[in-house]
Structures are given as structure tokens and as C-alpha cells.
Amino acid sequence: MLRHLLRRVLIAIPVLFGISLVVYLLVNLQPGDPFVGMVGPETTPAEKAELLRRYGYDDPLVVQYLRWLTRALAGDLGYSLQQGRPVTALIGERLGNTGLLAGAALVLTLVVALPLGLFVGLRRNGGVDLAVSVLSFVLVSVPAFFLSMLLIKVFAVDLRLLPTAGVTTIGADYHGFAHLRDVALHLVLPASVLALGNIAVLNRYLRASVSELVDQDFIRALFGRGIPRRRVIAPHLLRNAARPLITIVSLEIPALLSSALLTETIFNWPGIGRLSFEAVQGRDYPLLMGIVLFLAVVTLACNLLADVLYALVDPRVRLAP
Amino acid sequence: MKKILTSLFLSAAVAFGTIPAHAEDGDLIRYAIWSNPKGTFHPTLYFTDYDRAVIFSVFSRLVTLDEKQNPQPSLAESWDYSEDGRTLTLHLRKGVKWHDGQPFTAEDVAYTYQTEAAPDFPRDRSPFVKYLEGFEDYSAGKSDILPGIRVVDDVTVAFTFKAPYAAAFSHFADKPVLAKHIWDKISLKTWNEASEALRNPVGTGPYKFVEFKPDQYVRLERNDDYFGGQPRTKTIIFRISNTQTAQSELINGELDIAEISSWNERDLQTYRDAGLRIVEQPGTSGQYLPFDTRNPKLSDKRVRQAIIHAINRQAIVDRLLFGHGAIFNTNAHPDSPYYPADLDPYAYDPQKARELLAEAGWKDSDGDGILDRDGQKFVFTLNYPTGNRTRELSAPIIQQNLKAVGIETELVSADFNTTLAILQDPECSFDGVLMGGTFRPGIYDNNFWWERFTSPDLTGYADAFNSSVDPGVLRENIGAWLKGVNDEAIRVWLYIPNQGYVLGPKVTDYQSHPYEPFAGIQNWAVSR
Numbered sequence: 001m002l003r004h005l006l007r008r009v010l011i012a013i014p015v016l017f018g019i020s021l022v023v024y025l026l027v028n029l030q031p032g033d034p035f036v037g038m039v040g041p042e043t044t045p046a047e048k049a050e051l052l053r054r055y056g057y058d059d060p061l062v063v064q065y066l067r068w069l070t071r072a073l074a075g076d077l078g079y080s081l082q083q084g085r086p087v088t089a090l091i092g093e094r095l096g097n098t099g100l101l102a103g104a105a106l107v108l109t110l111v112v113a114l115p116l117g118l119f120v121g122l123r124r125n126g127g128v129d130l131a132v133s134v135l136s137f138v139l140v141s142v143p144a145f146f147l148s149m150l151l152i153k154v155f156a157v158d159l160r161l162l163p164t165a166g167v168t169t170i171g172a173d174y175h176g177f178a179h180l181r182d183v184a185l186h187l188v189l190p191a192s193v194l195a196l197g198n199i200a201v202l203n204r205y206l207r208a209s210v211s212e213l214v215d216q217d218f219i220r221a222l223f224g225r226g227i228p229r230r231r232v233i234a235p236h237l238l239r240n241a242a243r244p245l246i247t248i249v250s251l252e253i254p255a256l257l258s259s260a261l262l263t264e265t266i267f268n269w270p271g272i273g274r275l276s277f278e279a280v281q282g283r284d285y286p287l288l289m290g291i292v293l294f295l296a297v298v299t300l301a302c303n304l305l306a307d308v309l310y311a312l313v314d315p316r317v318r319l320a321p
Numbered sequence: 322m323k324k325i326l327t328s329l330f331l332s333a334a335v336a337f338g339t340i341p342a343h344a345e346d347g348d349l350i351r352y353a354i355w356s357n358p359k360g361t362f363h364p365t366l367y368f369t370d371y372d373r374a375v376i377f378s379v380f381s382r383l384v385t386l387d388e389k390q391n392p393q394p395s396l397a398e399s400w401d402y403s404e405d406g407r408t409l410t411l412h413l414r415k416g417v418k419w420h421d422g423q424p425f426t427a428e429d430v431a432y433t434y435q436t437e438a439a440p441d442f443p444r445d446r447s448p449f450v451k452y453l454e455g456f457e458d459y460s461a462g463k464s465d466i467l468p469g470i471r472v473v474d475d476v477t478v479a480f481t482f483k484a485p486y487a488a489a490f491s492h493f494a495d496k497p498v499l500a501k502h503i504w505d506k507i508s509l510k511t512w513n514e515a516s517e518a519l520r521n522p523v524g525t526g527p528y529k530f531v532e533f534k535p536d537q538y539v540r541l542e543r544n545d546d547y548f549g550g551q552p553r554t555k556t557i558i559f560r561i562s563n564t565q566t567a568q569s570e571l572i573n574g575e576l577d578i579a580e581i582s583s584w585n586e587r588d589l590q591t592y593r594d595a596g597l598r599i600v601e602q603p604g605t606s607g608q609y610l611p612f613d614t615r616n617p618k619l620s621d622k623r624v625r626q627a628i629i630h631a632i633n634r635q636a637i638v639d640r641l642l643f644g645h646g647a648i649f650n651t652n653a654h655p656d657s658p659y660y661p662a663d664l665d666p667y668a669y670d671p672q673k674a675r676e677l678l679a680e681a682g683w684k685d686s687d688g689d690g691i692l693d694r695d696g697q698k699f700v701f702t703l704n705y706p707t708g709n710r711t712r713e714l715s716a717p718i719i720q721q722n723l724k725a726v727g728i729e730t731e732l733v734s735a736d737f738n739t740t741l742a743i744l745q746d747p748e749c750s751f752d753g754v755l756m757g758g759t760f761r762p763g764i765y766d767n768n769f770w771w772e773r774f775t776s777p778d779l780t781g782y783a784d785a786f787n788s789s790v791d792p793g794v795l796r797e798n799i800g801a802w803l804k805g806v807n808d809e810a811i812r813v814w815l816y817i818p819n820q821g822y823v824l825g826p827k828v829t830d831y832q833s834h835p836y837e838p839f840a841g842i843q844n845w846a847v848s849r
Contacts, residue, residue, distance in 0.1 A: 030739065031735075031739045031742050031743070032736075032738035032739045032741070032742040033738075033742065035445075036738050036741045036742045036745060037368065037369075037737070037738060037741065038368045038444070038445075039368075039444075039445040039745075040445060040447065041758060041766065041768075041770075041771075042447070042448050042766050042768050043445040043446075044768070044770065045745065045746070045747045045770060047445050047446065048445065048745060051444075051445060079514055082359045083359050083360050083361075083516075084359075084360070084361065084513045084514045084515070084516050084519060085360065085514075085516045090535075093535060094535075094536070149565065152566060152569055153569070156569055156573060157569045157572060157573060160573065163573075163575060164566050164569045164570045164573055164575055165562065165563075165566045165570065165575075166537060166560070166575075167537060168537075169575075170351055170537075170538055170558050170560050170575070171349045171351060171556065171558055265563060266563065266565060266566060267566070268536070268537070268561055268562060268563065268566070269536075270357075270534070270535060270536030270537050271536075274357070274536055275536075278356070278357065280736075281736060281737065281738060282738065283738055
């Protein structure tokens with residue numbers, strides 16, 4: 001298995017190259033350039049072309065890519081064109097915030113989806129199962145944007161239970177425990193929006209795998225032997241049913257990091273999503289490439305993690321050559 | 322007796338600045354901005370409105386604009402012209418200090434505008450520097466001195482132009498003064514990357530910079546020694562918000578002031594029902610439909626004029642802006658001082674449009690409802706950018722209007738950067754592109770890059786008004802230029818949306834006027 005993992009890591013390197021090249025081409029082949037939004041209306045086309053030349057943006061694409069690549073390999077992701085700060089610093093600033101949001105969403109998802117999926121898997125075709133099915137389909141179909149606005153209207157405006165947006169209450173300057181509480185309150189709505197969609201999906205998977213398992217001979221045998229339900233469900237049923245979830249959840253992590261964009265915008269959550277959106281709009285090439293590279297590394301790492309965890313949990317994978 | 326003593330004591334306390342003049346004022350105003358500032362808090366390097374909000378509260382300018390867009394003294398107390406009008410001498414306010422305690426002098430003023438002309442200035446150049454005497458040699462590095470800017474003494478600075486230049490004040494009102502003692506330590510070439518200095522601005526304005534939390538807020542604290550008087554509110558926070566949640570935040574009390582993003586009566590009523598006030602002002606930016614005048618379909622002036630007649634601009638204002646907007650017919654705001662009274666109004670007249678098109682040779686010869694000429698159908702591709710809801714909604718309306726006069730219109734939307742790039746790239750051909758632009762009072766730009774157009778007549782007028790400060794000469798030539806622009810019809814002047822601000826219930830005092838959203842910031846106040 002170790003050999004298998006090592007091979008996966010080695011393959012990851014050319015994959016990263018490939019991703020960076022493809023994204024570089026896609027981004028640069030788009031019309032527009034970083035200076036479109038930065039020059040005034042009286043700037044002559046010649047002056048703008050001169051600015052592009054000065055910053056190296058009218059060199060052939062290959063040259064530009066190689067220039068970026070050599071620096072990236074040395075750990076230098078360059079400076080954001082629009083913000084004038086090192087790309088690594090900008091990403092680092094946002095990482096914590098996105099991590100917090102993604103982490104909270106993940107925890108919420110697991111805490112709700114696991115028991116829920118188990119419950120409906122064991123009591124298939126009952127009233128609860130139907131209700132959860134319908135609710136899941138609704139949540140998956142409703143766009144995150146709409147769901148966000150709905151939750152804000154209900155919880156922030158009508159009921160005044162939670163704040164509308166942001167990470168902290170502006171101007172309040174909380175410290176210590178009050179600060180933690182403030183951030184936690186602000187986290188509830190955006191994390192819920194992200195989690196609700198995933199809960200809907202995850203509980204479907206779990207329901208399917210639980211219901212498949214419940215019919216299996218070994219489970220029926222265990223139940224038949226008179227062992228208390230609890231001791232059958234926890235070690236045998238849940239562990240087996242949760243296996244496919246490992247892959248799904250590991251792949252959720254990069255998805256949460258990158259697709260939180262809309263949620264981050266609505267809730268003014270200062271994360272990587274918003275940063276990448278602004279980078280695309282402003283054609284901030286260095287920042288964009290930095291973020292893409294970062295997300296690619298995270299995705300590849302999560303894939304690897306999924307493999308490792310699966311091997312740990314499922315002996316059949318471990319023992320195979 | 323006790324009362325007299327108390328009031329005497331209080332007055333003395335107020336006079337000595339120990340108690341704020343308005344003891345019932347609250348400490349914090351939260352103002353919404355729509356996007357993250359780039360962190361370029363630098364008077365001549367900034368390029369977004371959001372950085373501008375911070376810059377104009379932290380820095381001061383030589384002059385500000387009043388309601389009639391005339392220059393009013395700020396850092397410059399008074400000014401005069403030389404005999405020949407080419408030299409403008411500014412007399413600066415005495416005793417002004419930078420937020421770090423250093424004195425403000427004429428050196429700072431000279432340095433601010435000199436660096437704009439220097440060879441290594443990392444941005445595009447504003448037209449102002451090109452009019453300065455000696456600009457060419459200085460900017461090419463051939464000369465070390467710029468004769469156009471001269472420090473006369475600590476409180477006097479003289480600007481000499483190649484010819485009398487009236488638009489200088491527009492530049493002064495747009496670009497605040499920066500601190501020489503901070504920025505001359507940093508090599509000009511690296512100014513864009515000097516994030517330490519860029520993100521910790523030191524100015525002479527009513528508010529001092531405290532902190533910038535990217536994507537969250539910018540915090541400013543009042544400058545008690547501000548030359549315009551101690552500001553009433555202790556802390557101002559520019560809070561990054563978005564147009565969808567700002568309404569909830571205002572109603573919830575999480576924000577105090579925000580710009581209006583929709584004039585829909587339902588939204589306005591929601592605000593009023595929640596006890597919020599709305600301040601409405603004439604807008605300061607216009608939406609246009611520039612034409613590519615090299616395009617054979619559009620090179621004939623009559624075709625362009627026909628298209629303006631064909632578009633029902635008032636309907637766009639009535640339907641999309643719910644009446645909160647204005648129509649205009651030349652490259653200036655109708656409130657600007659030289660706006661001619663006798664412009665062609667290009668009234669909505671589809672019949673007239675068809676006549677003009679017919680004169681230019683476009684007739685519907687095969688009865689299919691689309692005009693044609695020499696076997697070619699009149700197909701018009703309208704590019705428009707996403708990001709501005711009203712503009713996006715105006716595209717289908719324009720499409721219908723043009724269809725009604727026989728012009729088949731295809732809509733193509735793309736993101737803002739892509740769309741603006743079409744206009745900026747002279748190699749690119751197009752039919753029409755929807756784009757907006759902010760008016761700059763006092764600046765009448767004779768460069769028509771977007772429309773790939775030049776006119777010797779218009780250039781003649783522009784040369785005349787850019788080389789005189791005589792009000793009579795300016796009125797005559799700017800008026801003639803505006804009329805000429807109106808006649809050439811190289812773009813459709815679509816609409817000017819009104820500007821508005823929503824004030825939360827705590828706001829007791831707020832003032833601003835067009836082009837100067839923060840000029841009165843030292844007088845803004847909230848209740849406790």
C-alpha cells in the first residue's frame with residue numbers, strides 16, 4: 001500500500017503542472033487585461049500598451065508562463081497586481097477565515113447527516129423518511145443565494161436572533177470569550193447555508209448504504225442473535241455504511257473551500273472565495289494563479305487523504321497488492 | 322448663580338476642547354462600501370471608489386468642490402494667476418500638521434504633483450501633468466527639474482503651464498496631497514509594492530487611519546487637530562457590505578449610512594416603514610452607448626443620430642430608475658456650468674429615426690422588417706457588461722427600440738473587464754457597447770478613444786479652452802465643443818441615475834453633495 005501511495009504522490013506532480021498550465025492559458029486567453037480597470041478614460045491606448053509592456057504582459061504567453069513557473073517553484077508566487085502585496089500573504093490572510101467557515105460547515109454536516117441518514121435508512125418508507133426525502137430534494141434544488149437571503153430575512157431581520165453579515169460586530173471590539181461568542185454567532189448562518197446542501201446530499205448516500213446493509217445476511221444474523229440493537233448498529237452497521245462517506249467527505253473539503261464564493265459574498269465573509277472572484281474580475285493574474293495552485297494542491301491532498309483513510313478503514317484495500 | 326457658573330464652565334470647556342461641542346453625539350458611524358478596497362490608500366495611485374472613500378477622509382486636497390462645482394479653499398487658502406494666465410500661484414494654509422505631527426508645507430504639494438510627472442511613476446499619467454511646462458523633458462528623464470512646479474516658500478507654490486489651464490482645479494480636487502517626508506524615502510518605481518506605506522496612510526484630513534481588515538472594514542479615528550475643526554464623531558468605520566444585505570443591515574441597525582442601489586418604490590417604502598431617511602441627489606455618472614465610428618454602418622452621422630432618436634431614453638429612466646434619473650445630450654452633466662441651453666434634444670421619435678436612416682441609404686427593400694443597404698442587412702451587435710443591474714436591464718429595452726425602426730440587434734454580455742477592454746483596444750471593432758463613466762467637473766476630454774473618432778473642429782475648441790482661464794473664452798469654447806459633441810452623436814447619452822443615501826435612525830447630521838460624498842464628514846453625527 002505504501003508503494004501505491006508513493007506512486008500517487010509522484011503522479012500528483014505532473015498533474016499540478018498540467019493544472020497550472022491549463023489555467024494559465026484559460027486565464028490569459030480571456031479578453032481583457034489587468035490594467036483595464038486601473039487606467040483613467042483619457043489614457044491613450046499607447047500609454048496603456050506601455051504599462052503592459054513595462055510589467056511584462058505583452059511577452060509571448062510561453063515566456064510569461066515560464067517566468068511564473070520558475071518563480072513559483074522557488075516559492076515566490078509574486079505580487080498581486082491590484083493590491084501590491086505578496087500573493088502568499090493575501091492567501092494566508094484569508095485561509096483562516098475560509099478554514100473556519102468550511103470547518104464549521106463540515107462539522108455541522110457530519111453531526112446532522114450521520115444520525116439523520118442512519119435513522120431514515122433504518123426506518124425506510126416511513127413518514128419521516130418521506131419528509132426527509134422531500135426536504136433533501138428541495139435543499140439541493142434551491143440555489144445557495146436564495147437560501148442565504150431567506151435565512152437572513154427570517155433570522156436576522158424578522159426574528160433579530162442573528163447578525164446579518166460579517167465576521168464580527170463592527171465597532172464592538174470584543175475580547176476573549178465575548179469575541180468567540182460574537183464570531184460564533186456570525187458563523188451560524190453562513191455555515192448553515194453551506195451545510196444544508198451537503199446534509200441533503202450526504203444523508204441520501206448514508207440512507208442508501210444503510211438500507212443496502214440492513215438487508216445483508218450478516219446484519220440480519222447479528223440482529224437475530226439477540227444482541228442489543230445499539231451494539232449492532234454502532235460497530236457493525238454504521239462503520240460499514242460510513243465507508244463510502246469517507247471519499248465523499250474528503251472530496252467535500254476542496255469543494256467547500258472553493259465554492260463558498262457566493263455564500264462568502266452574501267455574508268461578507270472574508271475568505272478565499274471572494275478573493276478569487278475579485279482576482280478574476282480584475283484579471284489579477286499572479287493572485288489568480290496563486291489561488292488556483294493552492295486549491296489544486298488542497299484537492300490533490302484531499303484525494304490522497306481519501307485513499308489513505310479508505311485503506312485504513314477497509315482491510316480489503318489494504319491487503320491487496 | 323449656579324446656572325451661570327455651570328454654563329460659563331461648560332463654555333470654557335468647549336472652548337478649550339475638553340468636551341465635544343455636542344455632548345449628545347454618539348461615537349461611531351458605520352458607512353457601507355460595496356467592495357474591498359485594494360489597500361492603495363495613496364492620493365495619486367488609487368483607482369477604485371472604495372480606496373477613494375478612505376483616501377478622501379484621511380487626506381486633504383488643495384481645493385474641494387462646492388454645490389456648483391466651483392473650487393473652494395481647503396489646503397489652499399487663496400490663489401491668483403499671473404498676467405499671462407500661465408502661472409497659478411497657490412497660497413497654502415498655515416499651521417497644518419500631518420497625522421504624524423510633521424508640518425505640512427509647500428514641499429508636500431510640489432512633491433505630490435511632480436512625482437506624477439516623473440519618468441518612473443508607476444501609473445498612467447493624468448492630462449494635468451502633460452500641460453505643465455517642461456513636462457516632456459522631465460518625464461523622459463532628460464531634465465532633473467520640472468519648471469512647471471516651483472516651491473516659492475513654505476506656504477506658496479506656483480504651477481506654470483504651457484498655456485493657461487483652467488482644469489487644474491479639477492485635478493487638485495481629485496488628487497489629495499501626500500506627505501513628502503514619507504514617500505520620498507521609497508523609490509518611485511516601487512511605490513505600488515510599498516504595502517506598508519500604502520496601507521498606513523498619513524494625511525492631514527479630518528480622520529486618521531487606524532486599521533484595515535481586508536474584506537471586512539476600514540477604521541478611522543478623528544483627528545482632533547484637523548484644520549477644519551474637530552470632527553463630531555469619534556470613529557468612522559467603512560464597512561464592506563453588498564447591495565443585497567445592506568438593506569437588512571440598515572434596518573437591523575448594523576449600518577448607519579449606505580448608498581441606495583435601487584429606486585424601486587417598494588424598496589424605498591421598506592426603508593421608510595423602518596424609520597430610515599432617504600437623501601436624494603443628482604447623479605454624477607452617466608451611462609452611454611458609444612459607437613465605433615470607423616464601422617461602415619455607423620460612420621454616417623445620420624445613422625448615429627437616428628439611433629439616438631430611436632431609443633426611448635425617458636422610458637428607461639421611468640421604468641428602470643422609477644423616475645429617479647435624468648436625460649442628457651452631450652458629454653457633460655446638465656448641471657455643469659457651460660451646458661448649452663440649445664442642444665439638439667434627440668427626442669424619442671422612431672419616425673424621425675427611420676427618415677434619417679433612409680437618407681443614409683437604409684431601406685427595407687425586401688419587406689422582412691430589417692433595414693438593408695446594398696444587399697447588407699443592418700445587424701447591430703450590442704455588447705454590455707454584467708455587474709450593473711440597471712444597465713443589464715436596459716439592453717433588452719434598447720434592443721426592442723432598435724428593432725422597431727428596423728435594426729436587428731443582437732445582445733452579447735460579458736464581464737466588465739472584457740467589455741471595457743473592447744473599448745480600450747483600438748484594434749477591436751464593435752457596433753455598440755454599453756458603458757458608464759463618472760463626470761469630472763471642469764474636465765472636457767477631447768479624446769474619443771472609445772469611438773475611434775477625431776474632429777478638427779472639436780480639437781480646435783478644445784485647444785482654445787485648454788489654453789485660457791478667461792471665463793468668457795471658456796464659456797464660448799466649451800459651449801461650442803459641447804454643441805459639436807451633441808451634433809456628432811458619436812455615442813448615445815442614455816441616462817444619469819440619481820444618487821441616494823439611506824440614513825439609519827441614529828444619524829442626526831449628514832451632509833454631502835454631488836462629487837463630494839465626504840466633504841462634510843467632519844460634521845456627520847449620530848445620536849448616542
